[in-house]
Amino acid sequence: MSFPWANEYKPQNAVTKWVDERLPLPRLVYNAVGAGYPVPRNLNYFWNFGVLAGVALVIQIVTGIVLAMHYYASVDGAFNSVEHIMRDVNAGWFIRYAHMNGASFFFIVVYIHIFRGLFYGSYKAPREMIWLLGVVIFLLMMATAFMGYVLPWGQMSFWGAQVITGFFSAIPLVGEPLRQLLLGGFAPDQAALNRFFSLHYLLPFVIAGVIILHVWALHIPGSSNPTGVSVKAEQDTVPFHPYYTAKDGFGLGIFLIGFVAITFFAPNLLGHPDNYIQANPLSTPAHIVPEWYFLPFYAILKAFTVNFGIPFTGIVLIEAKLMGVLAMFGSILLLFFLPWLDTSPVRSGHYRPLFRKFFWYGLIPSLVVLTYCGAQPPYTQWVVLSQIAAAYYFAHFLIILPIVSRIERPLPLPNSITEAVTGKPLQTATA
Amino acid sequence: MVRLIAFLVGVFFSGMLLIGLGDTIIGAIKEPAVPTAEHEFHKMPLAEKFPHDGPLGKYNKGQLQRGLKVYSEVCSACHSLKLVSFRDFAALGYNEEQVKALAKGWKTEVPSINPETGEPATRPGIPADRIPSPFPNEVAARAANNNALPPDLSLITKARADGPAYVYSLLIGYEETQPAELLKKFPDAKTPDGLHYNPYFANLNIAMAAPLAADDQVTYDDGTKATKAQMAKDVAAFLTWTAEPKMENRKSAGWAALIFLIIFTGLAWMSYKSIWTDKKH
Numbered sequence: 001m002s003f004p005w006a007n008e009y010k011p012q013n014a015v016t017k018w019v020d021e022r023l024p025l026p027r028l029v030y031n032a033v034g035a036g037y038p039v040p041r042n043l044n045y046f047w048n049f050g051v052l053a054g055v056a057l058v059i060q061i062v063t064g065i066v067l068a069m070h071y072y073a074s075v076d077g078a079f080n081s082v083e084h085i086m087r088d089v090n091a092g093w094f095i096r097y098a099h100m101n102g103a104s105f106f107f108i109v110v111y112i113h114i115f116r117g118l119f120y121g122s123y124k125a126p127r128e129m130i131w132l133l134g135v136v137i138f139l140l141m142m143a144t145a146f147m148g149y150v151l152p153w154g155q156m157s158f159w160g161a162q163v164i165t166g167f168f169s170a171i172p173l174v175g176e177p178l179r180q181l182l183l184g185g186f187a188p189d190q191a192a193l194n195r196f197f198s199l200h201y202l203l204p205f206v207i208a209g210v211i212i213l214h215v216w217a218l219h220i221p222g223s224s225n226p227t228g229v230s231v232k233a234e235q236d237t238v239p240f241h242p243y244y245t246a247k248d249g250f251g252l253g254i255f256l257i258g259f260v261a262i263t264f265f266a267p268n269l270l271g272h273p274d275n276y277i278q279a280n281p282l283s284t285p286a287h288i289v290p291e292w293y294f295l296p297f298y299a300i301l302k303a304f305t306v307n308f309g310i311p312f313t314g315i316v317l318i319e320a321k322l323m324g325v326l327a328m329f330g331s332i333l334l335l336f337f338l339p340w341l342d343t344s345p346v347r348s349g350h351y352r353p354l355f356r357k358f359f360w361y362g363l364i365p366s367l368v369v370l371t372y373c374g375a376q377p378p379y380t381q382w383v384v385l386s387q388i389a390a391a392y393y394f395a396h397f398l399i400i401l402p403i404v405s406r407i408e409r410p411l412p413l414p415n416s417i418t419e420a421v422t423g424k425p426l427q428t429a430t431a
Numbered sequence: 432m433v434r435l436i437a438f439l440v441g442v443f444f445s446g447m448l449l450i451g452l453g454d455t456i457i458g459a460i461k462e463p464a465v466p467t468a469e470h471e472f473h474k475m476p477l478a479e480k481f482p483h484d485g486p487l488g489k490y491n492k493g494q495l496q497r498g499l500k501v502y503s504e505v506c507s508a509c510h511s512l513k514l515v516s517f518r519d520f521a522a523l524g525y526n527e528e529q530v531k532a533l534a535k536g537w538k539t540e541v542p543s544i545n546p547e548t549g550e551p552a553t554r555p556g557i558p559a560d561r562i563p564s565p566f567p568n569e570v571a572a573r574a575a576n577n578n579a580l581p582p583d584l585s586l587i588t589k590a591r592a593d594g595p596a597y598v599y600s601l602l603i604g605y606e607e608t609q610p611a612e613l614l615k616k617f618p619d620a621k622t623p624d625g626l627h628y629n630p631y632f633a634n635l636n637i638a639m640a641a642p643l644a645a646d647d648q649v650t651y652d653d654g655t656k657a658t659k660a661q662m663a664k665d666v667a668a669f670l671t672w673t674a675e676p677k678m679e680n681r682k683s684a685g686w687a688a689l690i691f692l693i694i695f696t697g698l699a700w701m702s703y704k705s706i707w708t709d710k711k712h
Contacts, residue, residue: 041710083514083586094684246702250699253695304448379464380464387451394440397441398440399438
């Protein structure tokens with residue numbers, strides 16, 4: 001474990017002593033999220049979102065297991081089984097709306113968690129592995145959410161599945177056979193619905209497993225903090241329990257108030273009306289859009305409008321559609337390389353004047369624009385805006401960050417966390 | 432090496448996007464988007480208020496009963512309501528006997544089989560039955576409606592943006608003739624024969640003829656004057672209930688959950704403050 005001054009687990013009675021000698025599970029919990037885990041004392045509210053994401057996953061798994069007891073994965077019955085849950089199952093409307101909005105809140109929380117990492121440089125040494133596992137969790141979440149959205153077998157479910165699996169057909173030569181293999185047919189049908197249900201049930205447990213690795217990797221160097229300065233002595237830290245359990249309890253209350261307000265008073269606000277129409281393979285909706293949390297990536301996909309080829313010869317090397325698909329996946333996969341693209345030794349954006357400008361005036365606006373444009377019909381003004389924003393997005397991570405790290409002159413860092421908090425230098429009597 | 436490859440990938444993607452940007456702009460200048468009649472003459476639903484709006488809103492049972500009457504006497508000639516059972520009408524304020532009578536007296540009987548011969552037959556409805564559909568299948572529905580399919584109405588107010596207001600606006604939004612301005616600007620956008628001009632419908636021309644043709648088409652039991660607007664509003668409220676029958680439970684449970692959480696959060700805040708009192712952070 002990370003710090004020598006961490007509290008040690010002491011069994012309080014004969015029973016816990018007996019358990020501790022045979023299977024030290026209480027000790028593990030104590031060291032992971034109890035008084036045995038020293039955490040920097042200066043964490044702000046952005047550090048609540050890791051715990052909140054864990055809570056959101058638990059909400060999804062619990063409501064999802066109950067839904068699966070009543071859901072019927074059949075192209076004829078799925079839509080009506082969801083309505084059966086909404087109308088006839090005891091409190092079924094609550095379970096279903098909680099699951100539906102829980103997905104959105106899971107993404108809200110995880111997006112804030114990711115942006116906290118991006119701003120405070122949480123992906124930098126020695127925490128690269130935590131970041132890499134986090135990106136894996138994010139990818140798994142996207143796959144799970146997509147397959148979950150297909151299950152009610154509404155119009156957007158069906159046509160969303162049609163569009164997303166259509167990405168694979170953009171791959172040269174093997175694309176179309178690959179798509180048919182994945183779907184188990186020429187179009188989304190019973191075979192696809194069954195396997196999506198199976199995978200939608202499986203993946204959350206895979207996510208839970210990767211979260212264990214994510215938290216394990218976190219406990220090697222310990223939590224980062226808003227100054228980005230490493231922990232130097234015991235005064236820099238507080239035990240996770242009771243300090244951060246109390247703070248996370250308050251954060252959890254605020255999160256649940258927002259979740260309950262939407263789930264009970266505007267449950268369909270974040271959804272699409274077309275998904276209350278049963279899937280009809282013969283009738284394409286006027287305007288196919290994914291769930292809001294996929295909109296930035298959908299906008300990137302649609303922003304590629306010209307083929308890449310040799311000018312004036314008409315030879316096309318990469319078609320616009322394939323390039324859009326590559327860019328869409330690339331926009332997430334590039335996060336895997338972030339720890340090696342941003343080489344500045346300073347972690348926190350607070351002490352990086354140039355980085356901070358690009359973060360607030362470049363990256364965040366470009367993602368807001370992409371989210372908005374992703375939901376719009378393909379009119380010129382929205383295509384133009386998403387092309388500018390997408391160009392910035394790629395440039396930000398792949399071109400600007402490495403250059404900024406090189407030319408930026410960071411502000412002076414505080415000597416220690418304690419000094420940043422109290423203004424007094426750290427007493428290092430023991431050092 | 433990573434940074435060099437990243438740089439090249441970044442230049443490629445961003446470059447292709449900027450070339451695409453130029454292409455989009457040139458394309459828009461060379462061939463500006465052609466305006467369409469739908470784009471210019473489609474209207475958003477009227478801002479109509481309902482008693483069930485808002486976090487405190489409840490259904491008006493009298494209104495739902497009137498809406499049911501409009502549905503059963505007008506809409507149900509063509510539109511099914513497959514997800515609703517007769518027993519659900521208890522929520523509109525009918526007692527057990529009235530629900531039984533409603534089921535038994537429904538103008539379409541429930542598909543069944545003859546218990547003697549096994550031949551297809553029909554029987555009167557009972558409370559446990561779903562509302563019988565006006566047509567036995569899609570082919571029959573299309574054949575009777577000039578090849579248009581009347582959609583099931585159970586979820587219609589959730590399947591359209593701003594659903595209740597949309598249903599209301601659509602029902603009273605029919606116009607006898609297309610606006611002269613529209614025909615002047617888009618001579619090709621003349622409403623085809625057999626369709627009807629309605630600016631609240633997405634493509635302006637709807638197969639359904641105005642179902643609420645005149646005032647007093649339905650005689651209300653509670654003496655309310657059955658104007659076209661009143662009937663449209665009542666049936667829109669009724670269809671909100673068919674789409675969201677548990678709305679009142681949802682809102683009251685929501686208030687209980689919110690009040691609990693506000694107290695919980697207040698206590699959590701106080702314990703957070705008291706635990707951290709001697710720790711500057």
